[in-house]
Amino acid sequence: MGLKPESTPQATTNTLSELDLNEPRSVSRVAILGRDYRGINFELLCEEGDRVTAGSVLMRDARRPEIVFTSPGAGSVARIERGLRRRLVSLQIDLNETVGITRYTAPETQEQSSLRAFMLESGAWTALRTRPFGNIPNPDGEPAAIFITAMESEPLAPAALPIINSFAAEFRAGVNALAGISAATLYVCHSKGNSLPVDESVNLRCVPFSEGHSAGLPGVHINALCPIGFGGGEVWHIGFQDVISLGHLLLHGTAWLERVISIAGAAVKGPGMFRVPQGASISDLLDAGSYQGPVRVVSGSALRGQAATGGEAYLGAGHDQITVLPETVTDTPENSGATTGVLIPNDALEDLAPPGIFPVPLMRALQVGDVDRARDLGALELVEEDLALLSYACLSKSDYGLLLRNVLNQLEGAG
16 A cells, blocks of 8 residues: 555656746845754854844754854844743744855765764754654764655645756765765655656666655655664655755855745735745745735745744745635644544545555554554654545544644654
8 A cells, every 4th residue: 555666757857937937035034933844953053133144043952052043144133932831933034135144164075974074064954854753853964865855745745846847056066975975875765757866876766656646745655665664774765946046055155045935815805936045934934915815825835834823824845835724614633622522444544644654543553542553553653744635534623633743742752
């Protein structure tokens, strides 16, 4: 069951110009969101009112100080918002391009230590995520494999190939750098039929996947190529726009301060694809005339995104779409509690489950908090996004992503 890699792909030549990409959208404020970086104990290196250059270091992980977070724009620190227990909600920056941009010097060699040091210094390391658990990897960690997600299967998301082709040099440079940070195989996972600007080698493989439910999720690719659910190993993954950003740093010495996203949804009057600042204020992107009636705004897709409200109303890290839905929509996982009803098995759950997962036994284990049973059923291979379709389809309206995270936290704490 599930999606499998396909045979050699055929070339295509889409470009952004062919898709009539709209002009860049300007905003007055950008932000870094604390929720995008689980497990991080942020140590602030700036204060409200400080002037900061684009790409300069704003924060670091107190437990792993080599891991730093850099500014998504030039300007001044407008607000540092905290929540319960002093948790960082957002660090917000009022943009002012005249403040300038920080430059970084690319390493002279492709040695592993040099490449890792560059990614850490420039903040590019924070785009990597681990499986299991979905953390930023340790700087001295060694993965069993690294995955680049070079495809999209989310509804209303922008297609990956035209964006990659428009930044082909940067994408290639980023891929080559990632191939050098570990001796493990680097898999570039893309849609069947697409040809990418990548030079394959023994440890660098392009692997096409068929389209379908959740085909663009890293968990699907990991399950097919390097399953880690039972062996105690770790793999890393990264999205294609973050690969472009890494390549931009290497080739030009500066951070890529934009992302290409779609703004769409049932309540949007003029959906489209746009260049926007990284971490852009969503209220700036959505003026009053761009949507109809009371709406609910999500950074990301309707199924797997996060509510964009208050101090978190900014484009999230790794998100390439903003979804605007009528406020009357209430049947999504975001609006349900962790467990609200009885699990009733049905055939749809089998079709919507992540590859290699027996959905009903896992869902039952998650509902009752059976950590050992959930682990035995493959929970370590999953994160919240992998169970979004099950949460949507299950008549109990349980939030299986939240239930999964509770289990993962216990497994991680047990070491």
